[in-house]
Amino acid sequence: MCGYHGEFFRNEGQASQHMHFYDDGLFVGQFGEASPGHSPYEGALPGFAGNADSPTLIETTNGDYYVWVNDEAGHGPMRWHFANAKNIREVTGSGTLGGPITLTNQFYNFPAGETGKNGNQRGELSWLPVAGATAYNVRYSLINGGPFTTLAGNTTALDYTVGGLTNGVVYYFAVTAIIGGQEGTTSEQVEIRPFDTTQSVLAVGRMTEGGQFTPYLEASSTAAKAGQPSFICAEHMTALLNLRELCYYGYGDLMDQFVGTKGYVIYNWGGAGSSLTQVTAPDAITLGSGWNDIAYLSRQFRTDNVLGSNHGITGSPVGAINISVSDTNFHILTVVSPAQFNNGRQFALRLTAANNTSAVYNVNEPYGFSDTFQFLFQGNVTLYADATGGSYANVEAVFLDDAPVTYAAVQSAPALLAPPTKFRIGP
Numbered sequence: 167m168c169g170y171h172g173e174f175f176r177n178e179g180q181a182s183q184h185m186h187f188y189d190d191g192l193f194v195g196q197f198g199e200a201s202p203g204h205s206p207y208e209g210a211l212p213g214f215a216g217n218a219d220s221p222t223l224i225e226t227t228n229g230d231y232y233v234w235v236n237d238e239a240g241h242g243p244m245r246w247h248f249a250n251a252k253n254i255r256e257v258t259g260s261g262t263l264g265g266p267i268t269l270t271n272q273f274y275n276f277p278a279g280e281t282g283k284n285g286n287q288r289g290e291l292s293w294l295p296v297a298g299a300t301a302y303n304v305r306y307s308l309i310n311g312g313p314f315t316t317l318a319g320n321t322t323a324l325d326y327t328v329g330g331l332t333n334g335v336v337y338y339f340a341v342t343a344i345i346g347g348q349e350g351t352t353s354e355q356v357e358i359r360p361f362d363t364t365q366s367v368l369a370v371g372r373m374t375e376g377g378q379f380t381p382y383l384e385a386s387s388t389a390a391k392a393g394q395p396s397f398i399c400a401e402h403m404t405a406l407l408n409l410r411e412l413c414y415y416g417y418g419d420l421m422d423q424f425v426g427t428k429g430y431v432i433y434n435w436g437g438a439g440s441s442l443t444q445v446t447a448p449d450a451i452t453l454g455s456g457w458n459d460i461a462y463l464s465r466q467f468r469t470d471n472v473l474g475s476n477h478g479i480t481g482s483p484v485g486a487i488n489i490s491v492s493d494t495n496f497h498i499l500t501v502v503s504p505a506q507f508n509n510g511r512q513f514a515l516r517l518t519a520a521n522n523t524s525a526v527y528n529v530n531e532p533y534g535f536s537d538t539f540q541f542l543f544q545g546n547v548t549l550y551a552d553a554t555g556g557s558y559a560n561v562e563a564v565f566l567d568d569a570p571v572t573y574a575a576v577q578s579a580p581a582l583l584a585p586p587t588k589f590r591i592g593p
């Protein structure tokens with residue numbers, strides 16, 4: 167690990183960078199949030215330790231990594247957990263100069279390729295086989311990064327359906343392999359977020375950031391056409407962070423952190439009347455009435471390496487966007503709603519289904535916070551940005567995805583994983 171406190175970074179603040187390297191010298195990641203562009207009203211920034219004193223990287227007996235750090239900004243000692251750091255994998259290869267090189271995975275003793283599906287008070291896990299494994303243990307935690315408790319032991323299948331979950335609570339699952347009678351390293355964790363599948367629309371996540379330096383948000387039409395996440399990352403002062411990293415930092419919580427696999431619309435990307443639309447047919451996202459152009463937003467999209475404007479649309483007073491899908495499956499709608507300058511905002515963001523049921527985020531922000539909202543829905547829906555009696559119901563972009571849902575039979579005892587009394591879900 168290499169730490170850079172970055173005092174007087176850009177002559178305005180501190181960088182707070184911590185770079186991480188694999189044991190053979192390969193760069194694998196960076197952590198830390200720079201202070202420039204953040205206003206005092208935000209309070210302590212997630213991941214920030216300005217002018218850090220004596221950072222120390224620690225590996226625990228089970229292979230987890232933590233950084234202990236102190237700083238002069240009055241935060242005191244902090245401990246950061248690098249979730250999934252022990253699951254770094256390398257590929258190797260060799261060949262003649264100028265010739266083809268075939269890459270192969272090194273052996274690892276934990277399952278890879280973990281996926282999760284959400285259901286009504288249940289979730290379904292699946293993973294790839296591990297060479298030499300005779301069985302697998304399924305573990306869970308209510309804490310991001312663990313510690314994990316064994317739920318099911320010595321299963322020989324490559325999937326597992328757990329029941330007795332509480333809708334709306336986030337559970338973290340990991341799998342270990344039994345090789346030669348010994349339990350291997352826990353896999354990268356998988357999040358399960360059970361929900362009521364009888365509902366047509368649900369509000370399932372919100373992420374809120376300050377920062378007034380108009381960070382660039384990267385989007386890719388090539389990724390969208392290939393069914394890959396088209397929301398690539400957000401450019402911060404010292405790093406490029408995807409939505410998962412921003413959620414793990416503590417800026418909020420989203421059900422789906424890899425978004426835009428079925429496309430996007432970026433409104434007024436090049437100025438008023440020049441929106442970018444990349445949505446996989448036959449699904450469609452069409453702009454309704456009630457919108458005005460708004461400029462000087464605190465976020466700005468760079469799409470296919472071309473920088474757009476910082477324009478968007480704002481409800482005047484109520485703007486509508488229609489989302490139509492070709493099936494009855496569940497989908498995810500992600501809405502990017504930035505502030506303008508440091509202005510406060512008051513509005514309602516509402517997703518309404520054909521049966522007139524709605525899921526709503528009520529926003530009342532005294533300062534210039536920028537938000538990312540997420541909805542889960544089934545069937546055709548309409549998004550309303552309602553500034554009636556308020557202000558700045560801004561929408562800069564929307565992203566569309568499928569939501570993997572399970573209805574499989576439960577393999578674990580009911581109510582086994584109900585959260586304890588008075589358990590508080592953060593952040």
